[in-house]
Amino acid sequence: MATFKLHGHPMSTCTRRAALIARERDIPYELVPIQFMAPELKQSAHLEFQPFGQMPYIVAQDDGFTLFESRAIGRYFATLGSGPELIPTEPKAHARFEQAASVEYSQFDPIAAVILFEKVVKPFCGATPNEELVGKLLPLLESKLDGFERILGKQKYLAGDGLTLADLFFIPHGSIIFEKLGYGNLEKRPNVQRWWKDISSRPSWQAVKDGA
Missing domain, CATH: 3.40.30.10 (Glutaredoxin)
Known part of the structure; x- marks a missing residue:
């Protein structure tokens, strides 16, 4: 290896x-x-x-x-080492994985990244956050999380009943949005809350959440 x-x-x-x-x-x-x-x-x-x-x-x-x-x-x-299969190979399961990976990248990450930049990066650099922009993005974030709630009401993870890279990709920005900033109202979205508790408690994230 x-x-x-x-x-x-x-x-x-x-x-x-x-x-x-x-x-x-x-x-x-x-x-x-x-x-x-x-x-x-x-x-x-x-x-x-x-x-x-x-x-x-x-x-x-x-x-x-x-x-x-x-x-x-x-x-x-994901193609190396050992551990859970994070990219399914069966064609339909793989298609579901690609769908989930696309959802993380296109529906959640662009909003989370801007909020993170305004609320975390700017203060770190001594700049003032654009609270008006954040205020406009939060309802959009909520609407996207409603979509995740619908997905996770039908299955355990984003691509089905098995963990994939799509779930893991979500964690770093999710930890800041949900935990550090307290956004997302997970208590109103029990399926997202259940899923988030599951993936964020994995030993892999616990090992790097305070530093890679």
Whole structure:
């Protein structure tokens, strides 16, 4: 089993997304810390591996294979190591997985990422959050969670009755939205609440929730 160097900030949501999937699949990695807003992100040594000046990226220690984008890294890790099958191979189950992965990426993440930027990143950088924008996004977040409530009222996880990458992809931003910021009114959505308690209590997330 190859060991990977995971380049990213330990508290970055995307870095922790890659790290929790590595933990889920029992894949060894070494974190190479990068600071938020660090000048090195825009320098050629970093841009060679992450052309958009973001994080994380991985480097395999055995053959130098590199990969960036946390969801791509997660999909790659899901093919390695051991543990639960996170990407179903049966055609219909795989189609359901792709649907669930698309739902996480298109219906939840764009809203959560903006709220996170306004309420967490801006204060960290000494800037003032745009509360008006957040106020406009919260009803949209609620409407999206109603959709998740309908999905999870019919099945245990986003893609069916088995855990997949789609559920794991949700966790880093979900932890900030639901737990740190207290948004989402999960008490009004028992199926989302049940599902969130399940996935957020997994040992893989507990191992990286305070740092990859």
